[in-house]
Amino acid sequence: MRVATWNINSVRLRAPLLRQVVDELDPDILCLQETKTPDEHFPHEAAEALGFSHRIITGMKGYNGVAVLSRHPLTRIPDWQDWCGKGDCRHLGVAVDLPGGPLEVHNFYVPAGGDVPDREVNIKFAHKLDFVAEVTAWTAARGPVRRSVLVGDLNIAPMEHDVWSHKQMLGVVSHTPVEVEAMARWIAAGNWYDALRHFVPADQKLYTWWSYRAKDWRATDRGRRLDHIWVSQDLAGGLRRHAVLKDARDWPxxxxxxxxxxxxSF
Known part of the structure; x- marks a missing residue:
């Protein structure tokens, strides 16, 4: 089973790029974030043409939105939450119908948090911390996860080598101690396993995001690991390989x- 995640930053604008993702990675399940379109305008035809016959989406006009595209039948998990009471389409939980039993997949788009890492003066940062706290409490109430995968743009780079400069990024939203500690509590609440770091040791650099502001993003390489894949502990022994499609950052x-x-592998 190949599970992929991508913050597509507008699914209607970048629908043609889905073909390249499929050609390079051949995912069975593709989770998208920041689809930025209401459900009635989602490009179902493009997904269907790529073999994703099963789709569950939740979107809104202009921003946010998540989608799960699958080659296997899907069922939406009924205990959906309206995080922070905002109704802003940041989470989908689905059950994937597989021969050995259902696989639970959660697709998250965590708020970015704005620019100032102070909840008292930045309501976006407060929203981010509140969002993660609510998800953590929900996860703890459900108990340790089993046969589950969590993916998405979580907008937190927790480890020293998840950012280009640990010292310079400590005061920058996405790598501040309060965010890192919040993510650690979320992971502990579900006993999640960091699947990407299974393959890339913690002392090695690992990025999934590079700013549009960088004129030559490859040369400066000031990246961050904002996109994550976690698995339940019972799946950790089945991890076979990973891929970070870095070349996609150069696509038109x-x-x-x-x-x-x-x-x-299951």
């Missing part, structure tokens, strides 16, 4: 995030 009209893949 591409996202500032790149697709990430995990292959798992």
């Amino acid at each position: 009209q591409t996202s500032d995030h790149v697709p990430v893949l995990m292959e798992i």
Whole structure:
């Protein structure tokens, strides 16, 4: 089973790029974030043409939105939450119908948090922390996860080598201690396993995002690992390979995030 995640940054604008993702990664399940379109305008035809006959989406005009595209039947998990009471389409939980039993997949788009890492003066940062806290409490209430995968643009780069400069990024939203600690509590609440770091040791650089502002993003390489794939502990032994499609950052009209893949055996 190959599960991929990509913050596509407008699915209607970048629908043609989905073909390249499929050609490079051949995912069975593709989770998208920042689809930026209401459900009635989602490009179902493009997804269907790529073999994703099963789709569950939740979107809104202009921003946010998540989608799960699959080659296997899907069922939406009924205990959906309206995080922070905003109704802003940042989470989908689905059950994937597989021969050995359903696989639970959660697709998240965590708020970015604005520019100032102070909840008292920045309501966007407060929203981000509140969002993660609510998700953590929900995860703890459900108990340790099993046969589950969580993916998405979580907008937190937790480890020293998830950012280009640990020292310079400590005061920058996405790598501040309060965010890193919040993510650690979320992981602990579900006993999640960081699948990407299974393959890339913690002392090695690992990025999935490079700013549009960089004129030569490859040369400066000031990246961050904002996109994650976590698995339940019972799936950790089945991890087979990963891929970070770095070349996608050079595609015409591409996202500032790149697709990430995990292959798992059951």
